[in-house]
Amino acid sequence: MPANKTVVVGQSGGPTAAINASLTGTIEGARVTGAPVLGMRHGVEGLLRNELMDLGRTFPDEASLDLLVHTPSSYLGSCRYKLPEPSVDEEPYRRILEVLEEHGVGSMLYIGGNDSMDTISKLSRYGASVDSDVRFVGVPKTIDNDLVLTDHTPGYGSAARFIATCVRELRRDSSVYDLRSVTVVETMGRDAGWLAGSACLAADDASQGADLILLPEVPLDEERFVGRVSDLLESRQTILVVASEGIRDRSGSLVCERAGSAAALDAFGHIGATS
Amino acid sequence: MPANKTVVVGQSGGPTAAINASLTGTIEGARVTGAPVLGMRHGVEGLLRNELMDLGRTFPDEASLDLLVHTPSSYLGSCRYKLPEPSVDEEPYRRILEVLEEHGVGSMLYIGGNDSMDTISKLSRYGASVDSDVRFVGVPKTIDNDLVLTDHTPGYGSAARFIATCVRELRRDSSVYDLRSVTVVETMGRDAGWLAGSACLAADDASQGADLILLPEVPLDEERFVGRVSDLLESRQTILVVASEGIRDRSGSLVCERAGSAAALDAFGHIGATS
Numbered sequence: 001m002p003a004n005k006t007v008v009v010g011q012s013g014g015p016t017a018a019i020n021a022s023l024t025g026t027i028e029g030a031r032v033t034g035a036p037v038l039g040m041r042h043g044v045e046g047l048l049r050n051e052l053m054d055l056g057r058t059f060p061d062e063a064s065l066d067l068l069v070h071t072p073s074s075y076l077g078s079c080r081y082k083l084p085e086p087s088v089d090e091e092p093y094r095r096i097l098e099v100l101e102e103h104g105v106g107s108m109l110y111i112g113g114n115d116s117m118d119t120i121s122k123l124s125r126y127g128a129s130v131d132s133d134v135r136f137v138g139v140p141k142t143i144d145n146d147l148v149l150t151d152h153t154p155g156y157g158s159a160a161r162f163i164a165t166c167v168r169e170l171r172r173d174s175s176v177y178d179l180r181s182v183t184v185v186e187t188m189g190r191d192a193g194w195l196a197g198s199a200c201l202a203a204d205d206a207s208q209g210a211d212l213i214l215l216p217e218v219p220l221d222e223e224r225f226v227g228r229v230s231d232l233l234e235s236r237q238t239i240l241v242v243a244s245e246g247i248r249d250r251s252g253s254l255v256c257e258r259a260g261s262a263a264a265l266d267a268f269g270h271i272g273a274t275s
Numbered sequence: 276m277p278a279n280k281t282v283v284v285g286q287s288g289g290p291t292a293a294i295n296a297s298l299t300g301t302i303e304g305a306r307v308t309g310a311p312v313l314g315m316r317h318g319v320e321g322l323l324r325n326e327l328m329d330l331g332r333t334f335p336d337e338a339s340l341d342l343l344v345h346t347p348s349s350y351l352g353s354c355r356y357k358l359p360e361p362s363v364d365e366e367p368y369r370r371i372l373e374v375l376e377e378h379g380v381g382s383m384l385y386i387g388g389n390d391s392m393d394t395i396s397k398l399s400r401y402g403a404s405v406d407s408d409v410r411f412v413g414v415p416k417t418i419d420n421d422l423v424l425t426d427h428t429p430g431y432g433s434a435a436r437f438i439a440t441c442v443r444e445l446r447r448d449s450s451v452y453d454l455r456s457v458t459v460v461e462t463m464g465r466d467a468g469w470l471a472g473s474a475c476l477a478a479d480d481a482s483q484g485a486d487l488i489l490l491p492e493v494p495l496d497e498e499r500f501v502g503r504v505s506d507l508l509e510s511r512q513t514i515l516v517v518a519s520e521g522i523r524d525r526s527g528s529l530v531c532e533r534a535g536s537a538a539a540l541d542a543f544g545h546i547g548a549t550s
Contacts, residue, residue: 015451042453073447080452172348176290177355178317 005106160198216246280381435473491521
């Protein structure tokens, strides 16, 4: 970030357990460079209305930042606003640059998921096209952990812990009846197996964890899978399988697409493996 | 419990966060009287097969009981076994009394929900009819907190905490967008308002809690309700209402039954208020 030039930061998309930590990091980072830091209320919608707050004053010390980092949801509020292409409507872009200039902003950080990264990417390209010296930076949140060059994306950690906790609970609950059973747990992660893989965290001294974990990166060999399950059932009564929604057979077809019924589509038009 | 005579205890129904605490209490209670304590594996199904374990040996000290009380699920395993009426088939009753006699059992405790209480009640009545001196005791688990003479039923506490936590999270999440909104949360509790009422625990220094809580015990006056919501929307942008599934209008009809569609029935044939 350019030293001393104001930093503005916003949050967008769904509230999560992690994005106030990204906000905290932004405030701390600005403080290191000595730059003032403003927060936009309700994402770019607030920015367009010039609704900015002085985050340096709201979070003056370590104690206040320590509260923020542990607070879930979205401190600055959020929005679901899609920037039009500049070729269709340039007005919001001009307005945003105007507000940023008014406050002496050197960099704008935007915390959010895919749609928010679309917003900041459009702003970045527009800024370059009009020779703005504002730096536009996306701060990702994604439970998928599928960003290259990023070891752990914000959001992955809490999602991984959630999956590990669920698998531990399911392990216990699936074994209380005197019945042979195979429980299959479907995780999110259409193309990346990190979330399914996090089920391995369920195994420790207190829990057996998952017996099999199926990743989208490894083609599913059905015969081998059935063989493994049968072998495991020789030595234990309850089997727990964790499968990514994105597992594919050797031909590359999604296993979940075999369901084939329109009724099995979720709200986003994806077919669920469990259907 | 008759001093020194063996206590046998079982768990039945769904695994929960609370029923190992009831098991711990049983073991501690037996210890106070000096009685040996046996556990049946997989409820009465295990008892019928004479599958009993020495809980005094498995949990010899405070440290081991302290682990058990904090362990979720069902330590002894569970079953879904419905005792026939003795007039239809007396054999399971004879077999159970035989096993109890073999082990010198003076009392049998059975931890579970409605169906498990049906089991222990049938055994109690059968025992009385054949002059057995075994005492049959039901140890309830119910999140509804609807047992007379019982201040807090096992199960209610953890369910109440869950509801309070969810309401706090929903309060935060419902307020991140710059939109006027009324969020209605439906809780379980068809005839008793304790679960809906536990939403009041969501309010503290860190959270506003619910704005309105609707209980089955208080007839819903629709006009008054709409008026209250409108009034509240004057002073705040997001309203959070917690409603029991069992709320009724002044005529005593369930509000949820207005849905009227067969598709809205849950797996138990109850109509959901959210449908």
